[in-house]
Amino acid sequence: MARERLSQQDIETALAGLNPGWQGGPEKLTRSIEFADFPTAVEFVNRIAPRCEEIDHHPDLALRWRWVDIELSTHSSGGVTDLDTALAGIVDEVAGGLPLATQ
Numbered sequence: 001m002a003r004e005r006l007s008q009q010d011i012e013t014a015l016a017g018l019n020p021g022w023q024g025g026p027e028k029l030t031r032s033i034e035f036a037d038f039p040t041a042v043e044f045v046n047r048i049a050p051r052c053e054e055i056d057h058h059p060d061l062a063l064r065w066r067w068v069d070i071e072l073s074t075h076s077s078g079g080v081t082d083l084d085t086a087l088a089g090i091v092d093e094v095a096g097g098l099p100l101a102t103q
């Protein structure tokens with residue numbers, strides 16, 4: 001059975017506990033992360049991959065130089081579920097262990 005999509009209220013509650021860079025609503029959650037350099041962005045992707053396999057839930061990722069654009073939704077449910085808010089927390093944890101761009 002497909003997971004239940006979260007309501008706007010559920011999502012706002014979840015976003016309050018995540019990095020402020022997350023945006024979105026019942027369709028998808030998005031965050032763009034600017035790492036220190038391209039190898040660090042690649043390292044983020046490599047670190048996140050086994051964590052996604054562990055929970056059998058996978059992000060849509062776009063790697064653009066030192067940026068990684070992340071979109072989370074549960075394809076089988078057609079929107080955001082608790083799996084996406086859990087994965088957003090894992091993204092924040094992994095990104096928090098790597099150097100970001102300083103500007």
Ligand SMILES: C[C@H](O)[C@H](O)[C@H]1CNC2=NC(N)=NC(=O)C2=N1
Pocket residue numbers: 056057058059073074075076077
């Ligand atoms: C069989 C397996 O559980 C499914 O294909 C999973 C894998 N990872 C997934 N990831 C995401 N984001 N949405 C899904 O519906 C999904 N389905």
